[in-house]
Amino acid sequence: xxxxxxxxxxxxxxxxxxxxxxxxxxxxxxxxxxxxxxxxxxxxxxxxxxxxxxxxxxxxxxxxxxxxxxxxxxxxxxxxxxxxxxxxxxxxxxxxxxxxxxxxxxxxxxxxxxxxxxxxxxxxxxxxxxxxxxxxxxxxxxxxxxxxxxxxxxxxxxxxxxxxxxxxxxxxxxxxxxxxxxxxxxxxxxxxxxxxxxxxxxxxxxxxxxxxxxxxxxxxxxxxxxxxxxxxxxxxxxxxxxxxxxxxxxxxxxxxxxxxxxxxxxxxxxxxxxxxxxxxxxxxxxxxxxxxxxxxxxxxxxxxxxxxxxxxxxxxxxxxxxxxxxxxxxxxxx
Amino acid sequence: xxxxxxxxxxxxxxxxxxxxxxxxxxxxxxxxxxxxxxxxxxxxxxxxxxxxxxxxxxxxxxxxxxxxxxxxxxxxxxxxxxxxxxxxxxxxxxxxxxxxxxxxxxxxxxxxxxxxxxxxxxxxxxxxxxxxxxxxxxxxxxxxxxxxxxxxxxxxxxxxxxxxxxxxxxxxxxxxxxxxxxxxxxxxxxxxxxxxxxxxxxxxxxxxxxxxxxxxxxxxxxxxxxxxxxxxxxxxxxxxxxxxxxxxxxxxxxxxxxxxxxxxxxxxxxxxxxxxxxxxxxxxxxxxxxxxxxxxxxxxxxxxxxxxxxxxxxxxxxxxxxxxxxxxxxxxxxxxxxxxxxxxx
Numbered sequence: 001x002x003x004x005x006x007x008x009x010x011x012x013x014x015x016x017x018x019x020x021x022x023x024x025x026x027x028x029x030x031x032x033x034x035x036x037x038x039x040x041x042x043x044x045x046x047x048x049x050x051x052x053x054x055x056x057x058x059x060x061x062x063x064x065x066x067x068x069x070x071x072x073x074x075x076x077x078x079x080x081x082x083x084x085x086x087x088x089x090x091x092x093x094x095x096x097x098x099x100x101x102x103x104x105x106x107x108x109x110x111x112x113x114x115x116x117x118x119x120x121x122x123x124x125x126x127x128x129x130x131x132x133x134x135x136x137x138x139x140x141x142x143x144x145x146x147x148x149x150x151x152x153x154x155x156x157x158x159x160x161x162x163x164x165x166x167x168x169x170x171x172x173x174x175x176x177x178x179x180x181x182x183x184x185x186x187x188x189x190x191x192x193x194x195x196x197x198x199x200x201x202x203x204x205x206x207x208x209x210x211x212x213x214x215x216x217x218x219x220x221x222x223x224x225x226x227x228x229x230x231x232x233x234x235x236x237x238x239x240x241x242x243x244x245x246x247x248x249x250x251x252x253x254x255x256x257x258x259x260x261x262x263x264x265x266x267x268x269x270x271x272x273x274x275x276x277x278x279x280x281x282x283x284x285x286x287x288x289x290x291x292x293x294x295x296x297x298x299x300x301x302x303x304x305x306x307x308x309x310x311x312x313x314x315x316x317x318x319x320x321x322x323x324x325x326x327x328x329x330x331x332x333x334x
Numbered sequence: 335x336x337x338x339x340x341x342x343x344x345x346x347x348x349x350x351x352x353x354x355x356x357x358x359x360x361x362x363x364x365x366x367x368x369x370x371x372x373x374x375x376x377x378x379x380x381x382x383x384x385x386x387x388x389x390x391x392x393x394x395x396x397x398x399x400x401x402x403x404x405x406x407x408x409x410x411x412x413x414x415x416x417x418x419x420x421x422x423x424x425x426x427x428x429x430x431x432x433x434x435x436x437x438x439x440x441x442x443x444x445x446x447x448x449x450x451x452x453x454x455x456x457x458x459x460x461x462x463x464x465x466x467x468x469x470x471x472x473x474x475x476x477x478x479x480x481x482x483x484x485x486x487x488x489x490x491x492x493x494x495x496x497x498x499x500x501x502x503x504x505x506x507x508x509x510x511x512x513x514x515x516x517x518x519x520x521x522x523x524x525x526x527x528x529x530x531x532x533x534x535x536x537x538x539x540x541x542x543x544x545x546x547x548x549x550x551x552x553x554x555x556x557x558x559x560x561x562x563x564x565x566x567x568x569x570x571x572x573x574x575x576x577x578x579x580x581x582x583x584x585x586x587x588x589x590x591x592x593x594x595x596x597x598x599x600x601x602x603x604x605x606x607x608x609x610x611x612x613x614x615x616x617x618x619x620x621x622x623x624x625x626x627x628x629x630x631x632x633x634x635x636x637x638x639x640x641x642x643x644x645x646x647x648x649x650x651x652x653x654x655x656x657x658x659x660x661x662x663x664x665x666x667x668x669x670x671x672x673x674x675x676x677x678x679x
Contacts, residue, residue: 043646044622061621064484068624068648072636085651 020070020084021055027077028053042072049073055091063092257314259300259333262289268303271333297334305329344431344440344468348661349423350478351444351458353408354500354523354628356388356422357655358430359662365655367430371500373422374404387425396543410520411447411475411502412454416461423465442467443665445657446677447502448474449518455677472677473664474513475499475657476506479626481675482660483650487511492614493621496603496639497657498629500524503599505606507614511675515609519602523629525595526551533591538581540570551632554585557596558634558641585633596635600642607643622646626656 028038035053039046051059052069060066067088071081261269263284271280271292280292286307294313302308302320305327311318313333320329346361351371358367369388372395376385385402386394395404407418431438442462446455455472462470479497480487487493487508497504500523506516527547534542542550546568554564564585572579603623607615622645625636630653640647650656664675 043640043644045620062484062486064624064650065621065648067651068622069646072646072648 019055020087021053023079023084024070024073024077025053027079031077033077038073038076041076042069044069055088057092063088257294257333258312259292259294259318260289260310260312261302261308262310263287263307264309265304265307267307268301270301270303272299272301274298294333297332299330299332302329303327344438346441346443346665347427347430348443348478348658348665349426349445349462350475350655350658350661351408351419351423351446352500352628352657353406353411353502355654356426357658358426359655359658359665360430361662361665365658365662367426368655369426371408371422372404372406373418373425374398374402375418376402384421384425387422392545396545409501411499411518411522412450413457413461416457419457420461420464423462427465427467437466439466439468441469441471441665443471443473443661443668443676445475445478445661446472447518448476448504448506448513448516448677471665471668473661473675474504474506474516474677476504476516477508477513477675477677478657478660478664479504479650480506480508480624480660481663482656482658483624483626483653485624491621492610492617494606494610494618494623496599496623496625496630497627498522498599498625498632498635499627499657503602503627503629505602507606507610507618509614509617514611514614515606517602517606517609519598521595521598521602522627523548523551526555526592526629526632529591529595530555530588533587534568534570534583535573537587538570539573540579540581541573542568542570546570550583550588551592554583555588555592556585556633557589557592558637559586559589560634592632596638599629600639603639603643607645619645622648624648624650626650626653628654 028035035046035049039049042049048060048069051057052066052073057063057066060069067085070084070088074081074084259271261284263286265286267284269280269282269284269290270278271294272278274297279298282290284290284307302311302324305320305324308320311320318331320331323329323331345363348359348361350357350359354371356367356369356371357365359365370392372391373387374385374391374394376383378401385391391404394402395406398404405415405418407413407415407422413419427438427440427442431440444458444462446458450458459470459472476495476497477487480493480495483495485493485495485508488511490510492507492509492514494505494507497506501520503519503521504516505518507514527544530547530550531542531544534540534547550566550568554566556564562585565582566584567580567582569578569580571577607618610618623639623643625639625647626649629635630649636647636649639645652659667675
């Protein structure tokens with residue numbers, strides 16, 4: 001009992017430092033009742049009454065009974081049973097009192113999926129998953145479109161460089177615009193021979209070699225003064241510099257350059273002039289070779305660079321590998 | 335590990351499916367729900383829909399228009415209306431899992447009267463299953479009450495518990511985790527209310543409702559004469575005049591009104607003591623009888639039993655929730671192989 005006293009000392013709101021049993025005994029004696037009176041009234045043995053008054057729990061049947069007896073005794077002598085029972089609870093560690101303290105809102109926490117935090121994170125995760133799959137799907141469908149852009153990229157600076165050399169802005173503009181148009185009209189799977197055939201069919205300005213010969217002769221006859229359209233010519237005319245440039249270009253163009261290529265495998269080759277007119281197009285087989293007279297600046301498309309064993313322009317080797325993108329080379333011949 | 339995984343989705347519950355009140359104890363927590371076992375149902379043609387359950391429905395009891403009926407689906411401790419009980423249990427289980435993401439599917443332990451028949455037990459099991467329970471365990475009500483009251487049920491000494499519920503009074507002698515003797519009388523809080531209604535009609539010529547009778551019982555009801563006389567003003571419809579009249583009742587009158595149901599309880603306790611094996615009877619004589627259930631809150635009912643039996647009678651701590659708490663304690667012991675606590679079909 002000695003170790004219980006300090007605990008009771010901490011609870012001094014009611015003022016009395018006595019054990020609950022002592023309070024009962026004091027009240028009983030004040031009322032002139034004997035232990036036997038209480039025992040008879042409560043229907044318990046006198047030994048139990050004495051044990052209650054001594055607050056000796058070891059001699060009493062169990063904590064539930066102790067509390068019950070305590071309440072009955074307290075009611076008999078006119079005390080508050082609740083206060084005495086509360087002190088008993090403090091003595092035994094109030095294991096029965098602590099249970100009701102657990103609050104109801106913990107129920108929600110136990111059902112862990114019901115946690116709002118978890119719910120939000122689940123929703124966010126689902127949204128992220130959907131967004132990721134959408135992004136991936138869009139990326140998949142956009143991927144082939146991206147290929148020609150990549151191929152077109154090196155062409156543009158090249159034409160820019162040409163523009164810088166010639167110091168003529170207008171034809172270059174047209175040239176880049178035309179090259180853009182070409183890339184737009186070029187089917188994505190240029191390297192594929194089948195696709196090339198398709199392009200062949202889709203191309204309304206397809207020219208047979210005979211026609212190309214005829215056209216090249218006409219062009220030869222007309223001279224090199226008309227690389228651009230009538231529009232560019234009219235723009236170029238008032239400017240002296242442009243005129244000089246045109247003359248210079250005409251000089252270079254008149255020097256016919258022979259394009260020679262030999263193939264080790266099937267390869268699509270197309271040559272267009274600055275206005276996007278097809279000058280030459282053919283699907284070369286393995287072992288075949290190509291000879292073409294380049295009379296004016298023209299754009300060459302080789303659908304399968306790896307199938308080209310040799311390429312020469314005017315006797316100088318043509319470096320297709322360095323300009324090739326995904327085995328497709330586009331370059332301007334001049 | 336598996337246990338934890340299962341526990342993630344719903345909490346194990348112990349349900350005291352009483353005639354008057356349903357209490358739910360959540361495992362490792364405490365009693366979280368205590369609501370009247372009342373369901374209000376709206377009839378639209380052949381369609382039935384639940385309007386309210388619990389406290390809200392109880393307020394409607396006796397005050398409903400034609401298309402709504404407030405039903406107490408439990409009668410005498412067992413199911414009287416299967417489907418309504420199922421709906422009520424479903425509502426309560428969902429309410430306990432208020433924030434749940436998924437439909438809760440808890441393990442449920444339900445208390446059943448010890449003298450209930452196999453059919454009645456099956457009905458309770460089925461309705462709990464229908465309400466979404468994953469597993470249903472049944473436990474005898476007095477066993478749960480004894481555990482909840484903190485009696486040493488596992489010891490080789492007899493303890494007697496008297497659980498005065500809404501519909502039944504269960505009396506049991508328990509030793510070594512088992513019920514040695516059990517008796518169930520269909521007398522409880524509802525019978526007290528009926529007796530009060532009958533008494534008022536006979537002596538005052540006035541009709542009062544069940545809700546009023548319950549209020550009278552709770553405020554001034556007493557089981558044993560005492561020096562202190564309490565009074566209450568009530569209003570009822572005068573049968574002769576047909577007009578509502580006000581009159582005053584006192585606690586002695588109510589005691590008189592309650593004599594008949596109380597004497598049934600006293601008789602049942604006495605017969606239980608008679609039937610009890612002598613060793614256990616001596617244990618009970620030494621420690622006493624423990625009262626649980628809402629009926630234990632009736633003023634001086636312990637005094638009455640003490641006088642009638644000559645034994646010490648004590649009221650358990652928080653007698654209303656004893657059964658639910660005891661069931662919860664048994665639920666915690668299920669995993670520790672304490673299956674002998676459970677009742678069998």
